[in-house]
Amino acid sequence: MDSRGLFSGSFSIKDVHPAILITAVFLVAYPSFATDFFIFQIGAYSLILGTIALSLMMLAGYGGMVSLAQLTVAGLAAYLMAILGDNSMGVMGLGWPWWLTVIVSVLGAALFSTFIGAVSVRTEGIYTIMITLAVAVAFFYFVRQNYVLFNGFTGFAGVEPPTLFGIYWRDPVPFYYLTLTVAVGFFGAVYYCARSTFGLALQAIRDNPRRMRALGFNVTLHRIVAYFFAGVIAGFAGVLLVWFNGRVSPGTIGVDVAIDILVIAVVGGLRHPVGPFLGAIAFVLLENFAIDLIDRERFNMVIGTAFLLVVLFSPDGLLGLWNRFRDKFRFRGNALLGDERVSKNDPTSTGSLEKN
């Protein structure tokens, strides 16, 4: 949680913040006290959405590139799972073994993401959003119209995870741990990546691409590689998504859902990899329970208002809200340190829309 120790290079168990331990214990113990509904539809689904948003957070937070096509990348992986593996629609379904299908789907998604990166990295800010939005919309209409490969409007159903080690991986508890493993793995990878040479170079490029170019860095290549890594993350999330839903259709990757992913990342906070997961939990809880709070015709207003309030009072999302809250109640010295860090990071915290 604390980025001050980031660059020291040393790491010991004593540095682990108690909050991290509590969170870890909570996440592992969660299935022991939650109902199946909360394990599967709230827990696992939040983790999947969080992972997709994590790939966006990595691009936007560290690379300064807001891509609306991350869901499209995940969607391609989901479609590849249905096309190369098994489905119940009688279209495609080549029946490859599950491990090969997963590998090819994730790689396919990563290559697709690299391609999106290649066509969009020379643009900045709003133009990156426009290009990636165009890719997302084009892919949405393509899969809806294409019947030979993508089975058009209906899409695919009956896509199931394998039964492995005697466990059916779509049962709530195993599936929850599967998504948790993937999410935590990528969380750690992104966290580590931010401290690696590559990650530091990427953040420097975000802050001042011209200077980095003058220093001899290949700016374009760094950005494209970032898209590749983001594609791997989104691809895995796409595989989990199709296993979660058991199906994939154009509605899964519609523009409204792509914008949900952006909302999740922004509401959670783009400054730290935990942000997207916070955003995803808030989003999934609201999506499921807003309808119980208010008249059925107005429940989308509750969702919108909640997100509006978060963004209004904390431009860096739930994460920033928490930081502010913490800083207020800390010892004076610590508070000063915190403020200093917040202000140091501020230009990045509002995402990449602001150019430096």
Place this chain on the structure above:
Amino acid sequence: MGKLKHLLAATVALSLAGPAVAAAEDIKMGALATLEGAFTALGEDGLRGVKLALEEFDYMAGGKKIELITGSSDASPDSAIRAVRKLVEQDKVQLVIGPLSGSEGLAVKDYAKTQPNVTFLNGSSAAQDTTLRSPAENFFRFNTEGAQWMAGLGEYAYNEKGYRNVAVLAEDYSFPYTQVFGFLEPFCRLGGKSAIDARFWVPIGNKDYSSVIAALPDDVDAIFVALGGADAVNFLTQYEQSGGDLPLIGGSITVDQSVLGSKGKARSFVVGTPSAGPVSDTWDDPRWKEFVGAYQKAFPDGFPSPSLFAHAYYVNTKAALLALNEVNGDLSDGEKKFREALSKLSFETPTGMVSVDERRNAIADIFLTEVSEGPDGNLLNKTIKVIPQVNQTLGVSYDKFLEYGQVGRENPTCG
């Protein structure tokens, strides 16, 4: 640490238990409809149907109070599954009414198979395979589906109107496929023709029909149009403007009130268009009139007359309530008795008698209508004929019907 975990567990458990506090004796009914997205207005009308049925029974069935819990989807199968899963697994409803649209219905049927202790009644979804192929034991559909709705229209177009060769214009997804199949199957069996390359499939929400209009062949007698809502209005306006003069044949939602009520020249142009569907606005039967009266009284801000969505949700809800009355609200033993009662149920609806076949799909009356001009200049659908008790296999045996194959762009081939 342990204490903290306990505390967390307690907090979570509390928050989980929050919304679902009700007397144990109440029966919980979930209703799933599209309350967001493009079909919001239709979903809301569907829920009006549910409420109308519940109010008729005073929210009581089998001596128990009915608690209604609403779920919302945006017409995509994913969202329907998420909403129905919340109703069943979180709110613990014992029966579900819904969903609204075709692909949702297929998805919910698959989900129903994983929840053998809950009974699902369809809302208004009308895809054929929801009940035709690999049906779920606990999924009932007391409304008819897209192919049934076309009953009698193919014969009428061939025999009465004298059409021999038709072009087809429809949206490119499962529901219009089902409608096209339902129309063409009898039409082609009688000797009519509809070439594959004279069938045009457009995406939902298509705005520009000029290329389709330009490509329409000259040698056809009529166009079968299965478009809904704004798509239908757009096509009719553009076809009229381009000087088109071919007569039309309408799908079940092509010439409904939302299209006929629109302003402009397209209105006069559709007079004489035959169509068929599960309801007819102007049927002068007392049962239907009573239903319309009750709807208008209960929902002054609803549509002028209940849509087929309100009707379908109403019929399915009423079936559930009647069956609950029959078993005295006994839902024990995996709701076995309740399902038996549902299977044997045969009851009077605003559109005639309804019962279900062995795959739990409705057998009901279908209305053949024709657009005509009312006394005050308004366009309305005049009831030509009531086709009694249409079943899902359209009169042939189940095995023979399966040989026709799955509905799609090229079924039937009809060359």
